[in-house]
Amino acid sequence: MPILTELNLYPVKSCAGISLREATLTAAGLMSEHIYDREWMVVDAQGNYMTQRDFPRMALIAPRIKADTLELRAPGMLRLEVPLGLPDPEDEKTLAVRIWDEELKAYDCDEVTATWFSKFLGVPCRLVRFHAEAKRLANPKWTEGVEAPTLFSDGYPMLVISQASLDDLNGKLQAQGRPALPMNRFRPNIVIGGVEAFEEDYAASFNIGNAVLKPVKPCPRCPMPAIDQATGEVGPDPLDILQTYRVNPKVDGGIAFGMNTILLQGEGQLLKVGQDIELTLAF
Structure with a gap:
């Protein structure tokens, strides 16, 4: 029986x-404690989004949700407390930011926060928060016209991977004398156990309680799985193994691992690790 084995929230994109x-x-x-996945994002001096692809040390910035702040810690830095309350509309400071080819309005966090991130990452940058008036939708080509909102994710609200898919990859890595990789290299929101490797690729839906989640697009992988999330160091890259059997013509020959997923039904439902999942196949 498929089962929900992991839930992961990433309050700050790429951290x-x-x-x-x-x-x-x-x-x-x-969402957890009213904090959404990828609700915050780090941007450079021009307002362009920053990720581990270019700044692998972002992996070392660790968030924790407290009563009224988002606490951030990083090696060699004093902890940073980012207020969770939204600013008064009359006093808010905003910034035009860019993620991929989209420009959005975002709340601009304060100078203390900007200095903290700039010092740790070694370049001028700022922390911004998704604005209440901003709107960003997943590509309707893949959602079949369903309006699926997302914040600062790469493009879809949730990423689902099965444990068996990672086990399959690790078996191939270990056969070459290479170490197994943890799931956090692939940064999923939801991990599923009790299914065959890559069975998520062929799912029409994941039914969890009264909720219906629909996988819509294979996730083409960038070089980020090469970054050790515990050290921020790069290498070795598993994409050389994945490219031998995970090239997917549906995403223009990209190396796919995991499924981008949207919610069709069940807004507000509480998910719990250990819940049963009904996986409906698309054939």
Whole structure:
């Protein structure tokens, strides 16, 4: 029987995640204590989004949700407390930011926060928060016209991977004398156990309680799985193995691992690790 084995929230895009025992489902992705997945993002001096692809040390920035702040820690840095309350509309400072080819309005965090990130990452940068008036939708080509909102994710509200898929990859790596990789290299929101390797690729839906999640697009992988999430160091890259059997013509020959997923039904439902999942295949 398929089972929910992991829930992961990433409050700040491309920074470390938070492993959860339970999380709330929303159309825009997972939420915990009113904090959404990828609600914050680091941008450069021109407002362009920054990720581990170019700044692998971002993996070392670890968030923790407290009562009224988002606490951030990083090696060699004093902890940073980012207020969770939204600014008063009359006093808010905003910034035009860019993620991929989209420009959005975002809340601009304060100078203390900007200095903290700039010092740790070694370049001028700022932390921004998704604005209440901003709107960003997943590509309707893949969602079949369903309006699926997302915040600062790469493009879809949730990423689902099965444990068996990672086990399959690790078996191939170990056969070459290479170490197994942890799941956090691939940064999923939801991990499923009790299915065959890559069975998520062929799912029409994941039914969890009264919720219906629909996988819509294979996730083409960038070089980020080469980054050790515990050290921020690069290498070795598993893509050389994945490219031998995970090239997917549906995403223009990209190396696919995991399924981008949207919510069709179940807004506000609480997910818990250990819940049963009904996986419906698309054939």
